[in-house]
Amino acid sequence: MIKKLLFSFSLLIAANAFAQEQATISTNLQDAKTTINRNIYGMFSEHLGNGIYGGFWVDKNAKVPKVGRIRMDVVNALKKIDIPNLRWPGGCFADEYHWMDGIGDPAKRPKMVNTNWGGVTEDNSFGTNEFMELCKLLNTEPYVSGNLGSGTVKEMSNWVEYMNFDGVSPMTKLRKEDGRDKPYDVRFFAIGNESWGCGGNMTPEYYSDLFRQYATFTKSYKGAPLRRIASGANADDYHWTDVCMRDIPLNLMWGLSLHYYTIPTGNWGKKGSATNFTEAEYFNTMKNCLKMEELVTKHAAVMDKYDPQKKVALVVDEWGVWTDPIPGTNPSFLRQQNSMRDALIAATTLNIFNNHADRVRMANLAQTVNVLQSLVLTKGDDMLLTPTYYVFNMYKVHQDAKLLPLKISVPEYKNGDESIPAVNASASVDSLGRVHITLVNLDANNDITVSADLEGENHSSISGQILDSKNLTDVNSFSNKNLVITKKFDGAKMKQHTVTVTLPKHSVVCLEIK
Structure with missing residues (x-):
């Protein structure tokens, strides 16, 4: 040694x-x-565009290797980079998703409108059990986002029971009827998403009170101590972090999230092209990427006021570059190309997370397949690996190593x-x-x-x-x-x-x- x-x-x-x-x-x-917690290298897949449907989940007649309808060429590529966890079902979609619509006989599942991402019809064919099968095939840990915005305490409590309880109960009975005898033992569970915005447009004080209530009724069952993750700040909203850390008992909260996207122009209305940019535009993009260092440092400092022993993790569960979508594609599907510039963004951001491993113990790239800064792009039966994929393949050596x-x-x-x-x-x-x-x-x-x-x-x-x-x-x-x-x-x-x-x-x- x-x-x-x-x-x-x-x-x-x-x-x-x-x-x-x-x-x-x-x-x-x-x-x-x-x-360096391996969960820093986590992924995110939302019911958005072709992230799930056409990405992981394909038509039963698709001529690609499949397990059920799960696309195995994509799965096998991701297994090679040892992704530690996968966040699902959203994102903004999470707070309009009602989990019971996505269990039982797929032919009988009710349809819904995906109001956040294009107003398309969601057929709920990919639900809890399909997601858990995907995680099993990926050899990764599920990270589930619960519906706080439009759901109820009972609904969220029942979902945790359905996934994690091994005794006799109505939810266990439902799970067994769906073909799963043993619980899934889900540990990572978010109570709401972007509650300051699409998850309910709440104040931090109101959200903190709701978190306390919902957290009380999401139980830890034998073999699955629940790691509850609170919906944290948007970028540099340090007040949100301060209120959550002040008002939420630390024993209820394993982690507090942070969302930040690198916008090349800094303008959400016109973000900039993924493939056609000048050196000046590249420079501005990297300057915006490096802001993550400031954000992590300052949010961690706020957390230190209330949690000097760093018991609560900073969970950056949405990050990546966000550009204008590929011309000619549905703008609500957020499909973008992935360049050498984006690989530099990924590598730089992961270096920042590694260097703050005392507080950052989980993060999720947005998103895994076909959406935003994805690792994989699919086109019918074909697929490719993006430059960002290769960064994660190089950096996997840091997982669970000592900083x-x-x-x-x-x-x-x-x-x-x-x-x-x-x-x-x-x-x-x-x-x-x-x-x-x-x-x-x-x-x-x-x-x-x-x-x-x-x-x-x-x-x-x-x-x-x-x-x-x-x-x-x-x-x-x-x-x-x-x-x-x-x-x-x-x-x-x-x-x-x-x-x-x-x-x-x-x-x-x-x-x-x-």
């Missing part, structure tokens, strides 16, 4: 032919005490009169003593040379992976599925205690040091 390890990373950028800027990152293995806190000073990436940090990073050590460092170069124009001095025990090997592409606008398409994929990276060299590596412009690199 490595006793002590000291990294001193010198990041050098050529400012011109005669001068260089220098930046440093340092860490000590003795400080590796906080676990190596970084002291970091980096060069600036400048655009006009503005600047942002050119490099961000996170590092961890796993149970086998392997050190993983994920580095992101946001600079659109310059490669960055990293010199890493490792003091402590000798290391025998270094290897790496890289995700990059010629253009920031590059995407994987159905005519070219492998334009932006991870490749073996041989650009890192080790000599005694020194590692040198050059990060190509706008790239993501993951190093493994043994």
Whole structure:
């Protein structure tokens, strides 16, 4: 076992032919005490557009590998990246979803209107049991969002009983009639979603009172201690966080959520194109992405006032880039392409979450298939993996590893009169003593040379992976599925205690040091 390890990373950028800027990152293995909770790498799938229907759940006559109507090529791709949890059924949809409409004989289930996402008809063929089967096939943990906005206390209480109780009761009887004898043992359960907006347009004081009431009647059953997650703030609404932390007893609340989307333009009315943008627009997008660092820091500080022992998790259960939809598609279906820029957003955001692992213990990318910053796009019987998918595949090494806190000073990436940090990073050590460092170069124009001095025990090997592409606008398409994929990276060299590596412009690199 490595006793002590000291990294001193010198990041050098050529400012011109005669001068260089220098930046440093340092860490000590003795400080590796906080676990990066694997649930930070969670996913989100809502009844929205083709996220469920046409994504995970296909027509019975579709010519793709299936279990029932669950699409297995998508499932198998996601299994490879070890997604730890899947959030469902929403989103805004959650607070108009009545779970009993989605159980029993699919042919007899009532239909409903999905008022939030296009006014389309929801046939409820994908309900609780289908979702649980999907989670089983994915080998992932279910995270269920309960209906606070238009539901009742009894309805929510009954849903938890249906999923988790193993004794004799009306809800257990219903579950067994649906073909499931044993309970599902769901642990993660949200009480409402975006209660400040589509979940009810509530004040934080009113929501906190409702949470206390609903939480009282959502019970923990044997084998399934319920981790209740409160509907937290929209972006920088620190007042919402303050009221919830003040008014909700900490023993009722496992986590408090936070939602923040990277909007390229910063304008919700005209968000910007996913594939056609200038360097200035790219810079502004990354500046907005980096705001997550400020949000997590400040919300955590509010939580610390009431919870200095950090018992309550900050759950960022909706995050990602949100652009204008693909032209010609239903604008309410939120289908967007996924570029090299979006991979940099994902990698940067995950680095932020890793570095705040003392408080951020769960997060969910929005969304998994065909919606927003998805990992998978489908088109009929065909599918592809997006650049964001490959980021999650690289970063899975951090799951449940010990965080190596970084002291970091980096060069600036400048655009006009503005600047942002050119490099961000996170590092961890796993149970086998392997050190993983994920580095992101946001600079659109310059490669960055990293010199890493490792003091402590000798290391025998270094290897790496890289995700990059010629253009920031590059995407994987159905005519070219492998334009932006991870490749073996041989650009890192080790000599005694020194590692040198050059990060190509706008790239993501993951190093493994043994």
